Amino acid sequence: MSVSRLAGLPALRVEGPGRPWVLLHGFGQTAQAWDHVLAARGEAVAAVALTLPGHADAPPAPATFEATVDKLAEALTELSADPLPVLGYSLGGRLALGLACRHPSRIARAIVVGAHPGLADPAARAERAALDDAWAQRLEQEGVVAFFRAWRAQPLFASQASAPPERRAARAAAEARHDPRRLAGAMRALSLGRMPLWTPALAAGTVPLTYLVGALDAKFTAVAGELAREVPRLDVRGVPGVGHDVTLEAPEALAGFLG
Numbered sequence: 001m002s003v004s005r006l007a008g009l010p011a012l013r014v015e016g017p018g019r020p021w022v023l024l025h026g027f028g029q030t031a032q033a034w035d036h037v038l039a040a041r042g043e044a045v046a047a048v049a050l051t052l053p054g055h056a057d058a059p060p061a062p063a064t065f066e067a068t069v070d071k072l073a074e075a076l077t078e079l080s081a082d083p084l085p086v087l088g089y090s091l092g093g094r095l096a097l098g099l100a101c102r103h104p105s106r107i108a109r110a111i112v113v114g115a116h117p118g119l120a121d122p123a124a125r126a127e128r129a130a131l132d133d134a135w136a137q138r139l140e141q142e143g144v145v146a147f148f149r150a151w152r153a154q155p156l157f158a159s160q161a162s163a164p165p166e167r168r169a170a171r172a173a174a175e176a177r178h179d180p181r182r183l184a185g186a187m188r189a190l191s192l193g194r195m196p197l198w199t200p201a202l203a204a205g206t207v208p209l210t211y212l213v214g215a216l217d218a219k220f221t222a223v224a225g226e227l228a229r230e231v232p233r234l235d236v237r238g239v240p241g242v243g244h245d246v247t248l249e250a251p252e253a254l255a256g257f258l259g
Helices: 031-041 065-079 091-102 122-152 155-162 165-175 180-189 199-204 218-230 251-255
Strands: 002-006 009-014 021-024 047-050 084-089 107-113 209-214 235-239
Touching: 002 065, 009 031, 009 065, 021 031, 021 065, 021 091, 031 047, 031 165, 031 251, 047 065, 065 084, 065 091, 084 091, 091 107, 091 199, 122 155, 122 165, 122 180, 199 218, 209 218, 218 235
Parallel strands: 021 047, 021 084, 084 107, 107 209, 209 235
Antiparallel strands: 002 009, 009 047
16 A cells, blocks of 8 residues: 555555546545455455545645535546546545536546435525534534544444444544644535535436445435435445444445445
8 A cells, every 4th residue: 555645635545456446535534444445355456545635634625515526536637547436435425426427527437325415405505504514613612532522423323333443443543633623624615515416417427326325324325215216327225234334334345346
């Protein structure tokens, strides 16, 4: 594994045959969130895990969600002239959907895990933006340790308690690397309430799409069903026995898609 930068973003590279998979982590994580997935693969696979803007040692997030998507497209272009497969979890999945919509020529296929395609209702968008702003303020005021203790206490992440202790310890160590002000900036700029609604562009597009969701994740199982009704080519797959964060709870299930 080597470390470099693509479009200014920290990148962990794993050498292997074929076009590299581009891996995009969730909010509050780092490129190392994919370590267990890559280890579970059990054979060489080319991959590049990016640390997203505002996270750890990455530069601050651009002012808008779209600008962050464009920054990732720059990284993909630096990496290869050919379209590349992308795997993204949660926030990383929302960005992967943005790449499929704004830069489809850069994407060979997109696999997203527990990712929302965007909110259509203006009131819901405003409510979510305000909620994320409140979380961001809490992050700035209380610091990363207290913030993530509260963040993980949300019902969406309850099933993480079943993940092996060493994985949870690695996740906590990664969380401690964040600068609270930069991460708060990312939370505001990349809020679901400020993200475009990708569904119409996804329905009109041609990039192959797979949606993975933990079977215990009722919220995003419903999101996947709604999206599949709008995007008939969407391939929805459930991951048995786990909740929202499949990267933490069942990395071996994701490893099977790489190759």
